[in-house]
Amino acid sequence: MLRLIRTSSENSDFQQLVQLLDRDLAARDGDEATFYAQYNKINLIRHAVVAYEGDEPVGCGAFKEFGADAVEIKRMYVRPTHRQRGAARAVLTELESWAQELGYPATVLATGRRQPEAIALYERCGYAATPNYGQYVGVANSVCFRKSLSQ
Secondary structure, eight states, X not given: OEEEEEEOTXXXXXXXXXXXXXXXXXXXXXXXXXXXXXXXXXXXXXEEEEXXXXXXXXXXXXXXXXXXXXXXXXXXXXXXXXXXXXXXXXXXXXXXXXXXXXXXXXXXXXXXXXXXXXXXXHHHTTOEXXXXXXXXXXXXXXXXXXXETTO
């Protein structure tokens, strides 16, 4: 049974999962991972979700304020041994609910073309491709998405 907790970047399980995410991204993106890493610091994240199966942390995600009208979904990850079981969708749904509770009408996110499973998840969850924003403008590997939470 999957259990979700709302927490912050101070949670040690969240930190452990993010380390695994960073290793995965380094393997996928090679030297480009350094570029992305500068935008993915987890200090001061006040809104993080960790998914547990039993006592084992199996997935995570977080969001940061993107502006008055949106939050940016960050640091989504599920351990390979727990993929295809609904953990990523559950974490994403919890993050969206939390953002909506805080009054944000939309979410945005950026992922990489070398993460086709992430792209597929976001599309299945109602995210629409949008022009690359901020630091991702002009970055060929980046794909940005947006979703209205009032759906």
